[in-house]
Amino acid sequence: MQVCEYDILVVGAGAAGMAVALACRRRNLRAAVVEREEEPGGILLQCIHNGFGLQRFGEELTGPEYAERYLREVEGTEIDVFCGTTAVRLTGGDAFRSVVTYSAKYGVREFRVGAVILAVGCRERNRGNIGIPGTRPAGIFTAGLAQRLTNIDGYIPGSRVVIVGSGDIGLIMARRMTWLGAKVLGVVEIMPTCSGLLRNVVQCLEDFDIPLYLSHVVTRIEGAGRVRAVEVAPWRNGQADSRNAFRLECDTLLLSVGLIPEHELARDAGVGISPDTRGPFVDANLMTNIPGVFACGNGLHVHDVVDYVSEESERCGRAAADFVTGITDTVKQIPLHAGANVRYVLPGTIAAGRSNLLSLRSMVECEAARCTLHRGEVELATKTFRHVRPAEMIRWNISAEMTDDMSREETQPLDITIQCVADDE
Amino acid sequence: MKKLNLWTLRSNVWRTMNDEKQITCICCPRGCRVTAGLTPEFHAAGEACQRGREYAREELVSPKRTVTAVVRTDSPSRRYAPVKTDQPLEIRYIDALLRELYRVRISLPCRLGSAILTNVHGTGVNVVVTRSLSDE
Structure with missing residues (x-):
């Protein structure tokens, strides 16, 4: 196993990873970033809609534009980015922190570093997480997967779409699918209020007269080879009101039912995980209970806007740099x-x-x-x-x-x- | 040119037929429900501030949106590139623009910000690439 030594290792080259690596580099530390995908940029690259960067840059950018600002900056520095590389094991220690990575290109490596920053992002909840009964046909996608298919790979997942969950990705996909020529029959939300941002409700649903079924749930999925219809029922007093249920004939179901920080790498290393955020517990320096292991971005807790991810990650980078350079934090x-x-x-x-x-x-x-x-x-x-x-x-x-x-x-x-x-x- | 006049005419007819409209203001998270109309002159109710009033007027007179999409490239490995309108485009032109973008093919490499369509329907709005891509 090849051993690589750096001051800082960042896991994940998305919005958080790039910002945190740059913050460390500004302190003249040797930083490496490992990224599971074949290129850096993270989920921003598939978020082709605009609305990013209003807080940070004072202008409305699309996801790829926001990512490119950081990518250019990373390219201009001596940060080593290793793509196609998956971190599989993290261990704390007195002398150094160790991360083992697997990669088809670089083989198995061990990074021995002063501090590890987890900028791992989050994962979508899926059908299993919300337990929708019915058959198991093709045509059921998480909203983020559908977004990747339409915006990166250029596939259209279906033509008559029902969306479960009113999170922002679901709303954005309602507009995207409509613009691609599909018919979006409705957005079904279990809560009495919409969980997405107001401007998305207006510009993604109201603009296209897409119904928003608040306090409703999908109670059954029908279809053998492909989704044929879903049954939707009002949600009253903690249960589905099946007498008032109705059917929506569709061939595609998109699930936008929440995100969970991808915490397995941290958890297996012994990092304490919060049951509320599902990300690591961190202190005022964004450091976990393992000294020298930090966390930021959506892998720490799910943010509404990327601008806050960037800000938080820069803060995390400064704290990690302090740790590595031995600026002891005696603050209570x-x-x-x-x-x-x-x-x-x-x-x-x-x-x-x-x-x-x-x-x-x-x-x-x-x-x-x-x-x-x-x-x-x-x-x-x-x-x-x-x-x-x-x-x-x-x-x-x-x-x-x-x-x-x-x-x-x-x-x-x-x-x-x-x-x-x-x-x- | 003739087509354009037809559009103007149609939207005017539509306006007099359904004059008052419910508009959700998106200027701030408060989200006022503004009821506004244009006949006999512009009037609005339900807005909490001047911004809401202006937003409602704009939404009635010429509502605009930024359009984002992807277009086909000539590369087998990077098949699609993301694009956007560089300014908000009047809603009535969006469908035609999307249809046009569906036919566009661009060649790589492309630079962020380079225009692939200019002056869409004479509005002065351009469509630009939102990601630099190389044909690797």
Whole structure:
């Protein structure tokens, strides 16, 4: 087995991997990136629609354009990118971190590095995850797979389409399929609210009069060789109302039913996995419980927009660079937990005496919501956010002044809560 | 030119027949439901701010969207290249544009930003490649 030594190894060359590698390179560290696919760029390359980069570049880019900005920058540096290379084992250690990779081109290699950054992205949930009964015909795709087929490979998956789940990929695919000449019969969403961004509902469904069936589920898939129809029923009180079920004749079912961080490499190494995000637990430096192993991007938690992935990854790269160069972090970290109405909050600790950018997801939808950081009964910080929805991540920067006195206090855990102050409409 | 006049005429007829329209404003996450019409003059209700009013007017007078698609290349290994309109295009031209893009074939290598169609239907909108591809 060939042994390669670097300061930093990044696993994954998508949006997160490229940003984190560049951040490490800016600190003059020797960085390598391993990528499972045959080329770098990640999922951005198949997201040919626009709407990327508004936060980061102040202009609307398509996925490939966003990726290309980073790819050009990576090409201009001494970052080694190894494509067609899969990381199969990660081990922590006192002297170095080790990652074993398999590749048809480079064979089996062991990377011995100062820090490993997991920028592995996420995977789509599929039919098995939501348990739709019925036959098992051809014509059932996850939305992201259908997106790859249409946008990279140039295949049209079907002509009469039903979409399950109102996540953004599902909505984007509704428009894409319509533009390809297919008929989209409807989007079926189990929740009472749409889980995609508003502009996608308007521009991908309303523009084409595609019905959005909220509080509905697909209760059966019919068809022998190919999907023939699906049965859709209202979802009431936690069960399908079969008396009001109806059939939609279609040949294709697209599933846009959520994403799960691809956490197996981390989990098998002994990294703690959060049941809420399904990604690793990380501290204020985005480091996992294994020293020198970091995580960022959709492999840490699923983001709404790529701009935040890039920002988070740069932060992660700086922290990893600090770790490798021996800038010891003596800052006290206080555990942070999700409280009332908060599905999850990241990172899992707050660093005292410096600013902390928190990412949190609400469980409730309201016009205005008050986020509060508590220590027991004491309110430490509070801020009101507008238009709070589970589909949109809240980012809250806790300033250094707010956390200043924490270094003196004892390390009683903090928690964060969301409270609606004005209901929708 | 004749075709263009026909389109204008048709959209005017459509306008007087279904004057008031429900529009969801996408200027911010609030998503106001704006009811707006053009006869006898532009009027709107339900919007929370001036941006919503302007958005509704635009949606009634000449709604536009950025179109993204893929086009066939002459390469056997990189068969498709992603493209977009460099500005939002009036919705009524989108179907015709998509049909045209379906027939377009470009040769590789291509550079991000290079135009493959210019001045679509006389609107001044161009279609550009959104990814640099080489024929490897």
